[in-house]
Every structure is written in C-alpha cells, then in structure tokens.
Amino acid sequence: MKKASPFICGTVILTLSNFFSRLIGFYNRIFLAGVIGAHQIGIYQLIFPVYLLGFAVCFQGFQIALSKITAEKKATGNINAARYVLRITIILTLCLCIIFSFFVFWYAELICSVFLHEPSCVPCLRLAVLVLPFVGIKNCIHGYCLGIENSGVPAFSLCLEQISRVSSIFLLSVFMIEKMPVPAFLAVCGMTVGEIVSFFFTLIFYFLHKKSADSLSKSTLSASKLSVFHELLSLGIPLTLNSFSVTLLQSVQSILIPMMLYRFYGNRYRSVEIYGILSGMALPFIMFPSTITNALSLMLLPKISAAKTHNDPSYLRRCAILPLIFCTFLGIGAFGGFFVLGPWIGNFFFHDPLCGKYLRSLSFLCPFLYCSSILSTILNGLGKTKDTLLHNSVSLVIQICFILFAIPLYGVNGYLWGLFLSCLFLCFVNYRKVMLHV
Structure with a gap:
C-alpha cells in the first residue's frame, strides 16, 4: 500500500488544527x-500593531528562513546543519525579543498616548510584550519542525x-x-496563558526529539558553522526587513483607521467600537477559510524550496499551480457563502446587524485574499x-491612501474600497511574477 505524501498529511494535520x-x-x-463589549474588543485590537x-x-523573517534552510539541508541529507541553524536562530530571536519587550514595556505610556491615542491600552500592551520571548522561541522550533515535514508539533x-x-479567559472572567x-x-x-502553555509543550517536544535524534545519528556537521550562519543571515535579514516593512505599514494602517473613523463620526467611543466590530468580529470570520490556505502555505514553503x-522544473510547477487552483475555488466558494449568509452570521453570533453588513461587503475579498497569500x-x-x-508594500500604501483620504469622507466604505483594490493589485502582481519563474 502506497504511503501518503508527507506534504498532504502535513497540510491535512495543520488544516484540522487550524480549523x-x-x-x-x-x-x-x-x-x-x-x-x-465591542468597545473593549477594539481596545484589545489596538495593541496588535505594536x-x-x-x-x-x-x-518572523528568521522563522521563514529557518524553515527554508531546514528543508534544503534535509533534501541534501545534512540535517545537523539545520539543527545548528535552529540553535543560532533561537539565540538571535531571544536577544531581539528581550530588547524589544524591554523597550515597549518601558515606553508603553508614551506609545499608547501618542501613537495609539488610547491610554487604557497601557496595561494590555505591557503584559502582551512580556510573552514575546516565549512566542519567539516557540515559533523558531515550529519553523524547524515544518522544515523537516513534522507538522504535528x-x-x-x-x-x-x-x-x-x-x-483561562473563562476562569478569569468568573473570579x-x-x-x-x-x-x-x-x-x-488569556492570550498570555495560551502562549506560555504552548511554549512549554513545544520545548518539551524539542528536547525529547533532540535526545531521540542524537541516539540515532552520530554524523557531524558537513558544512562550516560560519558558512551556515552566513546562509541564515543572508536569507533571514532580507525576510526580516520584508516582514518589518510590511508589518510597519500594517501597524500604521491599524492606528490610522480609528483616527480617521473619528473624523467621520466625531465620536471617539463610536469609532473604537466600529473598529472592534470590523477587526475583531467581521474580519476573523472572513479569514476562517484561510485555516486551509495558512496550513497549505506553511507546508508549501519548504516544499517549493526543496x-x-x-532543480526539477516540472515538479516545481506542479507544486505552485495545484495549490493556486485549489485556493481559487476555495475563495469563490467563500465569497458565495459570506455574501449570502453574512447578515445571518452577524445577527446569530454577535447580535449585531453591522457585523453582518461588513461580512457581506468583505466577501468580495475572499478569492483575491486567499490566492495572494499562496502566491507570496x-x-x-x-x-x-x-x-x-x-x-506587499505597494498594496499597503494603497490601503493607507484610502484610509487617509476616503474614510473621512465615506466612513468604513472608504476603507473597504481600498482593501478590495489593494487585494486585487497584490493578487495580480504576485501571479504575474510567479508565472515568470515556474
């Protein structure tokens, strides 16, 4: 009996877990x-730009680099080099996380009052950044696991x-x-408790896996440590700059939306509330089918690298085209579902007709949103x-332009128009570039 492909098995496992x-x-x-309430959800969402x-x-960039390098080293039979890259990545990540967390914790009041325009975010932001070192180490190990096609962890x-x-949220809400x-x-x-529990689970697995691998393999590193470290930096730094630039633009966008909504509505409380409904209720539903595309993306990156x-062009083309076709059909199906059921979802789950209205408007994004993530x-x-x-930068600049100039005139509709146009642009240019190289 033929054994199932690790790629397919890994995608299914990640899809089920994401679902x-x-x-x-x-x-x-x-x-x-x-x-x-919606207003406090809006305050909770405001910490995420930082x-x-x-x-x-x-x-984030080094995790992608680690996954890519691990897949390449595994393909050439040099798994010890991948494990060395993992150790270096963890040390580098831990140092960066501690520096960033200390800086944000110390200047939280300034950040919340000047940039977020919401002083009540201070305790939320301080607690959130304290967990970053745990999240960083956990994500590095996950990147390594995906590189060796172990999606279970x-x-x-x-x-x-x-x-x-x-x-933890339920217990804390009671007591x-x-x-x-x-x-x-x-x-x-609740987020902090979840991340710490997840971190310890991942860490325990890694040490058990490392002990088992050490007992089975006595091979040595087949490349110099300096060359492996250079490979990590040469790939990780551009990816980090990429992630930083894109995330910075996304953060600017997230901070500007409540400010521009305030210009339209003239009421700070109402503006944060609408932001909470849009980003904390409607968008998570729109992104629900991306449980599949996210799983596919995590498994696809090392597959494309391998x-x-x-150097197999026909296999590379199959690896690129088949997931793209799948995501296109998924996006069309999601569009139909959210367009028809959006108002019902908003009323049934949140008892908020505005959430249902936003779901119907956002449904047009689905085909372009899911395809552009796979293409990236x-x-x-x-x-x-x-x-x-x-x-990604040009796409986000388009969104920011609409936020600055369309929201004060047309409210949330101005943001939705910019979101649709930017997704359409991103999908088109990514597809064009992929077709040139596969």
Missing part, C-alpha cells in the same frame, strides 16, 4: 463580545494554545474580572523576497 483552533477562537470572540511589530522585528501546539486561552485594570486586560491575560534545490509563499520559496516586499 479546530478557529472554532474555539470564534467561541472566544463571541464570549468576549458578551463579557467586555505586538505584531515585535513578531516582524524579532523572529505546530498543530498540537496551536490547539493547546487555544484551549488554554479560552479556559478576577473586577480586579482587571480595564476589561480588555482579560483577553490579553523542489528548487533538486511561492515567491518566498523561490527566494524572491524582494519582490514580495515590493508588492
């Missing part, structure tokens, strides 16, 4: 909406994280919510990181 975690996440969003900037600066870690997050500095702090506490290493992964796997940086 499970998203379902729990939806319950969590619905529960939080009832406990703390928090995700830490991801980009500290480990990231999958179980994600499920465990969500279960821990929701359980501790009155003692919270702001209600949104409840959501950040195919390129083996293919380009990264091909080593075209400069192209992905350029394309």
Whole structure:
C-alpha cells in the first residue's frame, strides 16, 4: 500500500488544527463580545500593531528562513546543519525579543498616548510584550519542525494554545474580572496563558526529539558553522526587513483607521467600537477559510524550496499551480457563502446587524485574499523576497491612501474600497511574477 505524501498529511494535520483552533477562537470572540463589549474588543485590537511589530522585528523573517534552510539541508541529507541553524536562530530571536519587550514595556505610556491615542491600552500592551520571548522561541522550533515535514508539533501546539486561552479567559472572567485594570486586560491575560502553555509543550517536544535524534545519528556537521550562519543571515535579514516593512505599514494602517473613523463620526467611543466590530468580529470570520490556505502555505514553503534545490522544473510547477487552483475555488466558494449568509452570521453570533453588513461587503475579498497569500509563499520559496516586499508594500500604501483620504469622507466604505483594490493589485502582481519563474 502506497504511503501518503508527507506534504498532504502535513497540510491535512495543520488544516484540522487550524480549523479546530478557529472554532474555539470564534467561541472566544463571541464570549468576549458578551463579557467586555465591542468597545473593549477594539481596545484589545489596538495593541496588535505594536505586538505584531515585535513578531516582524524579532523572529518572523528568521522563522521563514529557518524553515527554508531546514528543508534544503534535509533534501541534501545534512540535517545537523539545520539543527545548528535552529540553535543560532533561537539565540538571535531571544536577544531581539528581550530588547524589544524591554523597550515597549518601558515606553508603553508614551506609545499608547501618542501613537495609539488610547491610554487604557497601557496595561494590555505591557503584559502582551512580556510573552514575546516565549512566542519567539516557540515559533523558531515550529519553523524547524515544518522544515523537516513534522507538522504535528505546530498543530498540537496551536490547539493547546487555544484551549488554554479560552479556559483561562473563562476562569478569569468568573473570579478576577473586577480586579482587571480595564476589561480588555482579560483577553490579553488569556492570550498570555495560551502562549506560555504552548511554549512549554513545544520545548518539551524539542528536547525529547533532540535526545531521540542524537541516539540515532552520530554524523557531524558537513558544512562550516560560519558558512551556515552566513546562509541564515543572508536569507533571514532580507525576510526580516520584508516582514518589518510590511508589518510597519500594517501597524500604521491599524492606528490610522480609528483616527480617521473619528473624523467621520466625531465620536471617539463610536469609532473604537466600529473598529472592534470590523477587526475583531467581521474580519476573523472572513479569514476562517484561510485555516486551509495558512496550513497549505506553511507546508508549501519548504516544499517549493526543496523542489528548487533538486532543480526539477516540472515538479516545481506542479507544486505552485495545484495549490493556486485549489485556493481559487476555495475563495469563490467563500465569497458565495459570506455574501449570502453574512447578515445571518452577524445577527446569530454577535447580535449585531453591522457585523453582518461588513461580512457581506468583505466577501468580495475572499478569492483575491486567499490566492495572494499562496502566491507570496511561492515567491518566498523561490527566494524572491524582494519582490514580495515590493508588492506587499505597494498594496499597503494603497490601503493607507484610502484610509487617509476616503474614510473621512465615506466612513468604513472608504476603507473597504481600498482593501478590495489593494487585494486585487497584490493578487495580480504576485501571479504575474510567479508565472515568470515556474
């Protein structure tokens, strides 16, 4: 009996885990909406421009580089070099995370008052950045696991994280919510508990796997440590700059949206509330089918890298085209589902007709949103990181222009128009570039 492809098995495992975690996440969003309200969800969402900037600066680019290098080393039988890159990446990530966390923790009041325009975000932001070193180390190990086609660890870690997050939020809401500095702090506490539990699970697995691998393999590093380190930096630094640039533009965008909504509505509370409905309720539903595309992207990057290493053009083309066709059909199906059921979803889950209205408007994004993420992964796997940086940056600049000039005149509709146009542009230029290289 023929054994199933590790790529297919890994994608299925990650898809199921993402699906499970998203379902729990939806319950969590619905529960939080009832406990703390849309305004406090908006405050919770406001910390993410800074928090995700830490991801980009500290480990996101190096995690992708680690996964790509690991896949290439595994394809050539030099797994010890990949394990050495993992150790170097963890040390580098830990140093960057500590520096970033200390800086943000110390200047949290200034950041929240000057940039976020919401002083009540201070305790939320301080707690969130304290967990970054744990998240960084965990993501490095996950990158290594995906490179060796072991998707089980990231999958179980994600499920465990969500279960821990929701359980802790429920318990804290029963016993501790009155003692919270702001209600949104409840959501950040749950996030922190989930990340730490997930970190310890991942760390325990890694040491058990390392001990088992050491007992089975006595081979030595077949390349010099300096050359391996140089390979990590040469790939990781451009990817980090890519992630940083894109995340910085996304952060600017997230900070500007409530400010521009305030210009349109003239009410700060209403502006943050609408931002919470849009980013904390409607967008997570739109991104739900991306559980599949995210899993596919995580497994596809090392697959594309390995195919390129083996110099097999026909196999490389199959690896690129088949996932793209799948994502196109997925996006069309999601568009139809959200367009028809959007108003019902908003009323049934959140008892908010505005959420349903935004879901119907956002449904037009689905085909372009899912395809562009896969196309970006293919380009990264091909080593075209400069192209992905350029394309993503231009796409985000388009969004920011609409935020600055369209939202004050047309409200949320101005943002939705910019989002659609930028997704259309990103999908087109990514597709054009991929077709030139596969």
